[in-house]
Amino acid sequence: MERRPNIVFIISDDQGYWSLGCSGNREILTPNIDRLAACGMRFENFFCASPVCSPARASLLTGTIPSRHGVHDWLKDDDERQASLEYLAGQYSYTRALVENGYCCALSGKWHMGASGKVQQGFTHWFSHKSGGGPYYGAPMYRDGKLYREERYVTDAITDDAVSFLESRTEDRQPFYLHVAYTAPHAPWLNNHPKEYTELYKDCPFESVPHLPRHPDSIYLTDEVAKDERGNLIGYYAAITAMDAGIGRILGKLDEMGLTENTLVVFTSDNGFSCGHHGFWGKGNATFPLNMYEESIKVPFIACHPGHIPEGSVCDALVSAYDFMPTLLEYLDIKPSDTLTRPGVSFAAALRGEAFAQHEEVVVLDEYGPNRMIRGRRFKYVVRYPYGPNELYDLQMDSQETKNLLNAGGFESLETKMRQRLEEWFAKYVNPEIDGAREAVYGSGQTGLAGMWGKGVPAYSCDDYIKENHNFAPYRIR
Secondary structure (H helix, E strand, O other): OOOOOEEEEEEEOOOOOOOOHHHOOOOOOOHHHHHHHHHOEEEEEEEOOOOOHHHHHHHHHHOOOHHHHOOOOOEOOOOHHHHHOOOOOOOOOHHHHHHHOOOEEEEEEEOOOOOOOOOOOOOOEEEEEOOOOOOOOOEEEEEOOEEEEEOOOHHHHHHHHHHHHHHOOOOOOOOEEEEEEOOOOOOOOOOOOOHHHHHHHOOOOOOOOOOOOOOOOEOHHHHHHHHHHHHHHHHHHHHHHHHHHHHHHHHHHHHHOOOHHHEEEEEEEOOOOEEOHHHOEEOOOOEOOOOOOHHHHEEEEEEEOOOOOOOOEEEOOOEEHHHHHHHHHHHOOOOOOOOOOOOOOOOHHHHOOOOOOOOOOOOEEEEEOOEEEEEOOOEEEEEEOOOOOOEEEEOOOOOOOOOOHHHOOOOHHHHHHHHHHHHHHHHHHOOHHHOHHHOOOOOOOEOOOOHHHHOOOOOEOOOHHHHHHOOOOOOOOO
């Protein structure tokens, strides 16, 4: 049997699909990611499963939606109890499937799916960030199970560990999976990035982002950034370029070791991000009510495997993070050993350069707590349980999502059709014990197990800012 390829999976943190040179941004400097796209396939319509980090990452790993894996918001680790919760315990992931089929799995960087100090899900090499974000100098990291402060620029520390792992594979014929999870370009942006990168943008006009009036539902991050928006833009762009340099080092090491031809490299992000788009800074929890704007849910996705994936190709199919697990396993000719029915559809055919013409009726669905979305090629419908407001956008006529068609009336039939399809899909794939439509998620963090798994203990926090500034009414779902 022919040896299966190695896999290097690179994931950024809070990166909008618009923030790459290969995606049309003429101001940002991402030469190594652009080279990856030139050597492989870039997807124009790849969507996260939830527009915030922890549930989005859990969906990528398990191929299930938040209402099945139970991670509904970003995970807080403010005390020992929170930090020790292993949210994915007992669940099956593609890394488990890889290990069952002879792979060695390594993590370098951010985990943020619970119990970050504990080796889990089939990994053996484990260099992990304690939390979901934080300072780029003095970052809390776990190595060999011990927590310490990493004084180096954390992007470099993650890259160094990934390169070191690659170097350790010199004589080993066992295929490997390397999960490189950067914290870039997550906040903070001011005074956190090397001058060699911030200097690149000192004269940048930042015409690649909009400069709009403040969104009425935006929360504190937007207010904080407004104190020095230009400085924050410099930091955001610099964080991406610094990460790109690290990716260049990893790609260079693959070349140096003669591994490039037999390695599938994937680059993506956990969720999208707005830097002034729609008048706010942030992702799905950058507003209250939580939002499902394109900038929050659409992420970059690039795959490169020389000689196997057509170079310089672009795919416009609508695909989602919950499609990644079945795609990867089919691409590797691996069958999962569990029997769970997952929502994803493999797009491995597209990666192989085979016909992958999707029907116009294909849709992607997202959720963020009691907020759900169904998006086709033209229309997007957002439902917010239990209060609303709901939204309907014609993306063909209104790509910036400025006109909620439900405010004008006359779209009742379309809304009914999309609502029915959304309800049927989620009813098929949720676990009713942890159904997100019944979870009081505010976007301020998850502190415990969801729903019935939490045995009655409240699982979500709500910032005072939301209570005081956004006509707060507690969710009364149960």
